Structures are given as structure tokens and as C-alpha cells.
Amino acid sequence: MISRMKSHSHSSFSALINILLFNLILLFIALQPCSSSDINLHNSTPKPGFRIALQHVDSGTQFSSRVHPTITGLEYVMQVGIGTPPVHYNAVINTGADLIWTQCKPCLKCMKQSTPLFDSEKSSSFSNLSCSTQFCDTRQTFCAIDQCTYIYVYNADTYTRGNMATETFTFGCGNDNHFFEDGFGGLMGMGRGLLSLVSQLNVKAQRTLS
Ligand SMILES: *[C@@H]1O[C@H](CO)[C@@H](O)[C@H](O)[C@H]1NC(C)=O
Secondary structure (H helix, E strand, C coil), X not given: CHHHHHCCCHHHHHHHHHHHHHHHHHHHHHHCCCCCCCEEEECCCCCCCEEEXXXXXXXXXXXXXXXXECCCCCCEEEEEEECCCXXXXXXXXXXXXXXXXXXXXXXXXXXXXXXXXECHHHCCCXXXXXXCCHHHCCCCEEEECCXXXXXXXXXXXXXXXXXXXXXXXXXXXXXXXXXXXXCCCEEEECCCCCCCHHHHHHHHHHHHHC
């Protein structure tokens, strides 16, 4: 997926991201007709990039992130906080797939990342995902000896593997991650599947509305 994303020209990828973010905002406006302060989107920081903050007041679902281009300018990364207390990592925005994941301790194979690896033992809100949820019944997730496990293949030689876990959202805790470049700690799935950030925020909001 990463190498496929690299083949996009900068401008068409920027356009894609703009459309994506616009859709995210529309989604939240549509879900929260009564609140006006849930979405903050501004370009005022001197660094390239911008900050996006989404908050669903009723369910308590919060998502806030700084989005900025990578050094090559070919990809966008967003800063994601995970766990209690939150640990931040840079996730490459991935519109073609749905899994949200980060590299986790203990690591069989990991890319070099600028922030510490996620250590589930240090997060008080962490739990392994139960095998009985819908998130453990997708093409990439399955139950192995009472542990919800995943293998997510992007291209022939790029994949992430680990166990599924839950914080405020369901994500992959990757212990075995094969990619051709370093500098990021995981991917942020924005695709249409069940596991994506967009789907997960949507599902939570729908539950509270019903
Ligand atoms: C989650 O599962 C992993 C892999 O089976 C295990 O090493 C870890 O101790 C589990 N964590 C918790 C909090 O149960």
C-alpha cells in the first residue's frame, strides 16, 4: 500500500486527502446536528499541515490529530494518541484499507520510529479484544487460542501481524511489521471496512443515537 501511495503525484494525493477530510467533516456534521463546537479545523500553525479535532459529545468518542506531510511530501501522517496515559505515534493515513494499527512491544520485527513503541502494560485502559466481537470476524482477524489475532497484508511483502486490542477504538497491536521504509509507527485505516476509523466513529455515534 505504501508503495502504491507513492506512485500518486503529490497534488492528486493532496486532493484525495482533502476530499477525505471533507467527507469526515460532513459525516460528523450529519451525525451531530445539535452541536457546533465538535469540529475544529484550522491552518493557523506556522508548521506545514493542520490540526483536526473531532469529538462526539454524547458517546465521549474523541479524536484529535495534527496532520502533516512526510519529508518526501508524498504521504500524510497524523499524530495519534493511544492509551492511558496517551502515547503518541505517527500514523500514515491510508485510504485504501481499514485497519488502524501501531507497532507494539514485544516486537519481533518493527520499523524504526521516532516515538517509543506502544507498551500495552503501561496503559491502564488497554485490553485484548475478545474473540466474540464483530471486529474479530473479518477477513483479516480471527480467533487463535482465545486471542483475537490479525494478519494484514498490504502488498506481497508488506504486512503487519499481531493481536487485536481495544483502547477507545479497536486497533491492531503489531508485533511483526514488514515495510520498506522507517519513520512511522503504524497506519491509520480510513477505508470503508468495519475496522476503519471512519466506521468505528460512525458505529459508536449510531449506538448513542439509537
Ligand atoms: C494480550 O495478549 C498478548 C498476546 O497474547 C499477551 O502477551 C498480553 O499479556 C495480553 N495483555 C493483557 C492485558 O491481557
